[in-house]
Amino acid sequence: MIKVAINGYGTIGKRVADAVRAQPDMEVLGVAKTRPNFEAETAIDKGFPLYAAIEEREDQFAAAGLDIAGPVAELVDAADIVVDATPSGIGAENKSLYEEYDTPALYQGGEDAALVDTSFNARSNFGDAVDADHVRVVSCNTTGLSRAIAPLREAFGVEKVRATLVRRGGDPGQTSRGPINDILPDPVTIPSHHGPDVETIFDDLDIDTLGMKVPATLMHMHSLNVTLEEAVDAAEVRDLFADESRLFLIPKHMSIDGSGKLKEYALDAGRPRGDIWENAVWEESISTVGRDLYLFQGIHQESDVVPENVDAIRAVTGSADAEESIQTTNEALGIGL
Amino acid sequence: MIKVAINGYGTIGKRVADAVRAQPDMEVLGVAKTRPNFEAETAIDKGFPLYAAIEEREDQFAAAGLDIAGPVAELVDAADIVVDATPSGIGAENKSLYEEYDTPALYQGGEDAALVDTSFNARSNFGDAVDADHVRVVSCNTTGLSRAIAPLREAFGVEKVRATLVRRGGDPGQTSRGPINDILPDPVTIPSHHGPDVETIFDDLDIDTLGMKVPATLMHMHSLNVTLEEAVDAAEVRDLFADESRLFLIPKHMSIDGSGKLKEYALDAGRPRGDIWENAVWEESISTVGRDLYLFQGIHQESDVVPENVDAIRAVTGSADAEESIQTTNEALGIGL
Numbered sequence: 258m259i260k261v262a263i264n265g266y267g268t269i270g271k272r273v274a275d276a277v278r279a280q281p282d283m284e285v286l287g288v289a290k291t292r293p294n295f296e297a298e299t300a301i302d303k304g305f306p307l308y309a310a311i312e313e314r315e316d317q318f319a320a321a322g323l324d325i326a327g328p329v330a331e332l333v334d335a336a337d338i339v340v341d342a343t344p345s346g347i348g349a350e351n352k353s354l355y356e357e358y359d360t361p362a363l364y365q366g367g368e369d370a371a372l373v374d375t376s377f378n379a380r381s382n383f384g385d386a387v388d389a390d391h392v393r394v395v396s397c398n399t400t401g402l403s404r405a406i407a408p409l410r411e412a413f414g415v416e417k418v419r420a421t422l423v424r425r426g427g428d429p430g431q432t433s434r435g436p437i438n439d440i441l442p443d444p445v446t447i448p449s450h451h452g453p454d455v456e457t458i459f460d461d462l463d464i465d466t467l468g469m470k471v472p473a474t475l476m477h478m479h480s481l482n483v484t485l486e487e488a489v490d491a492a493e494v495r496d497l498f499a500d501e502s503r504l505f506l507i508p509k510h511m512s513i514d515g516s517g518k519l520k521e522y523a524l525d526a527g528r529p530r531g532d533i534w535e536n537a538v539w540e541e542s543i544s545t546v547g548r549d550l551y552l553f554q555g556i557h558q559e560s561d562v563v564p565e566n567v568d569a570i571r572a573v574t575g576s577a578d579a580e581e582s583i584q585t586t587n588e589a590l591g592i593g594l
Numbered sequence: 595m596i597k598v599a600i601n602g603y604g605t606i607g608k609r610v611a612d613a614v615r616a617q618p619d620m621e622v623l624g625v626a627k628t629r630p631n632f633e634a635e636t637a638i639d640k641g642f643p644l645y646a647a648i649e650e651r652e653d654q655f656a657a658a659g660l661d662i663a664g665p666v667a668e669l670v671d672a673a674d675i676v677v678d679a680t681p682s683g684i685g686a687e688n689k690s691l692y693e694e695y696d697t698p699a700l701y702q703g704g705e706d707a708a709l710v711d712t713s714f715n716a717r718s719n720f721g722d723a724v725d726a727d728h729v730r731v732v733s734c735n736t737t738g739l740s741r742a743i744a745p746l747r748e749a750f751g752v753e754k755v756r757a758t759l760v761r762r763g764g765d766p767g768q769t770s771r772g773p774i775n776d777i778l779p780d781p782v783t784i785p786s787h788h789g790p791d792v793e794t795i796f797d798d799l800d801i802d803t804l805g806m807k808v809p810a811t812l813m814h815m816h817s818l819n820v821t822l823e824e825a826v827d828a829a830e831v832r833d834l835f836a837d838e839s840r841l842f843l844i845p846k847h848m849s850i851d852g853s854g855k856l857k858e859y860a861l862d863a864g865r866p867r868g869d870i871w872e873n874a875v876w877e878e879s880i881s882t883v884g885r886d887l888y889l890f891q892g893i894h895q896e897s898d899v900v901p902e903n904v905d906a907i908r909a910v911t912g913s914a915d916a917e918e919s920i921q922t923t924n925e926a927l928g929i930g931l
Contacts, residue, residue, distance in 0.1 A: 419756060419819055419886075421758040421760075421817040423758075423760055423777050423806060423808065425777070436810075436852060436854070438809065438810050438811055438812065438854070439810055439812065439852040439853050439854045440760050440762070440808060440810050440812075440813070440814075440815040440852060440853060440892075441851055441852040442815065442851075442852070442876055442879055442890040443851075445851070445876050445878045445879050445890065446878050446879065446881070447879055447881040447888045447889070447890075448881070448883075448888075465819075465883055465886060465888060467817045467888060467890070469760060469815060469817065469890075471760065471777060471808040471809065471810065472775065472808065472809045472810060473773075473775050473776055473777050473808065473809060474775055475775065475776065475777075476777070477777075478777040478779065478806060480758040480804045480806065480817070482756055482802075482819075514778055514779075514780075514782070515773060515776040515777060515778040515779070516776050516777060517773070517775070517776045539779055539782050541782045541783050542779055542782050542783065542784055544783070544784040544785070546785075546802055549756075549802060551784045551785075551802060551804060552784070553779040553782065553784075553804070553806075555777075
């Protein structure tokens with residue numbers, strides 16, 4: 258069993274903890290948090306040993322009636338690998354801790370690509386992370402783009418990618434974010450950081466991305482254009498995507514018109530937290546005009562990187578190859594079944 | 595003085611009435627409405643003769659204390675031109691009325707292009723409407739795309755246009771429209787109707803468009819990609835656009851991050867209803883990557899077609915050429931000053 262420490266138990270960390278626990282070859286050694294809140298309560302309720310990410314704050318947990326197993330350094334020392342799911346920029350600050358205890362670490366997409374040995378998407382470059390010490394699981398949007406681009410590159414060749422990312426303003430729990438009733442170019446300057454970030458996965462890819470923010474919390478929506486190296490029928494792309502376990506093709510007969518119904522479908526299906534780990538590609542939207550492919554895909558910002566973190570654990574620990582890991586993760590979570 | 599009848603006094607009609615009244619060479623002969631409401635009240639208050647668009651409903655206006663000047667047929671008969679600003683599809687039903695009285699007519703972008711002799715955008719194809727009997731002023735989004743594309747075609751040549759239109763779900767007064775907290779592919783199928791609609795202005799243009807709807811009411815936002823026939827510096831595009839009176843380049847120093855601040859700026863400037871008649875192009879967003887141009891532009895759905903309707907009146911009545919009409923309209927409204 259791979260002993261996994263999870264440093265940061267917020268939106269991503271708590272989902273990774275549950276996903277790791279569901280795997281047949283991993284266990285959650287403990288989770289670390291900076292302060293007591295409803296998530297810390299839940300961690301205790303779920304039986305995850307809770308560590309204080311900041312030792313001086315152990316008192317705060319005690320005052321809240323939450324038992325602390327110890328300081329985060331103990332957890333890091335005992336683990337085979339750490340998943341750092343702290344807010345952007347904190348992962349970089351934590352790197353020296355992981356190095357001190359010689360524990361390999363995963364970081365999230367908010368960290369700089371230069372921090373790590375390689376950036377990671379299971380479908381696209383699993384092999385690059387094998388036996389690496391510091392690996393960055395790319396952001397939700399970069400993950401979503403990479404999953405769609407990888408099979409297209411292999412099957413048809415990609416000349417250029419142009420994508421407009423219409424991003425949710427904040428997650429449902431992020432009550433101080435906006436916009437309200439507005440559509441913001443964000444960033445106003447072009448390209449957005451997403452294009453260069455996808456190039457950390459495919460270093461020879463030509464991609465331009467534009468970002469916006471809108472008053473929605475449920476999912477991002479991508480308007481994706483891929484100029485292929487050959488003219489392809491839309492049906493060929495649909496067939497290609499249907500074979501990809503982490504691309505969910507929304508069939509027309511489901512009458513799912515947006516993120517709201519998608520989430521409702523996931524909740525009806527009994528998925529934890531209504532998570533949508535796959536890219537949600539509207540099958541009807543897949544269209545080709547000559548060599549230009551177009552489609553819409555919904556990206557669940559809170560969860561699509563979760564299976565990627567699980568696979569990255571296996572890559573870094575050298576415990577499975579890409580195909581075996583992806584299949585194990587999918588089966589354990591219920592992806593593509 | 596060109597005697598103008600306005601049939602339909604809602605979002606577009608009321609704005610066109612005010613804009614026509616502001617012109618030195620036109621007068622509003624009257625406006626027609628189907629039922630009494632706050633807009634009918636305002637028409638009376640502004641001194642516009644109010645006609646009943648449906649003769650049988652004259653009683654309803656009387657009951658609301660609103661004086662009716664007569665049935666709409668009288669207005670059409672007496673006018674030099676009718677601006678039909680009725681809801682989509684009603685303009686087509688009204689065409690026979692205008693033909694009966696041999697009064698040329700303008701229709702709005704919701705009507706089918708096949709209904710009319712030509713579709714119209716002042717900057718792009720003014721001449722096509724000269725002395726035509728039935729002319730369609732294209733929709734807000736098509737107007738916005740055409741204004742940006744016309745100068746690019748002339749200056750650099752356009753190989754292909756790809757645009758994602760992130761559309762406001764409804765106008766501020768449309769209280770039963772959605773979405774709330776969602777990002778909808780709309781239509782899910784690609785291309786959206788906007789691309790073919792732009793081709794009614796430029797019949798040899800290669801353009802693919804994708805549409806979405808989001809929880810915002812103030813403006814549409816376009817993510818625009820134009821593959822030019824030659825590589826161009828972004829600065830050249832900015833200089834080109836700066837000379838276009840109906841493209842407003844938002845300078846960085848204004849700190850306008852979205853539709854909300856744009857509208858606030860327009861209201862602070864004393865513009866009627868806070869209208870933004872120009873395309874609002876974020877100057878910082880204008881970027882080129884080889885032959886690919888990218889930019890963001892905000893399109894005020896309630897008002898950008900208003901100056902176009904005014905210019906179409908002059909085209910149809912043969913009373914001015916494009917340059918003279920656009921200049922007169924701009925000066926009367928305060929565009930580009």
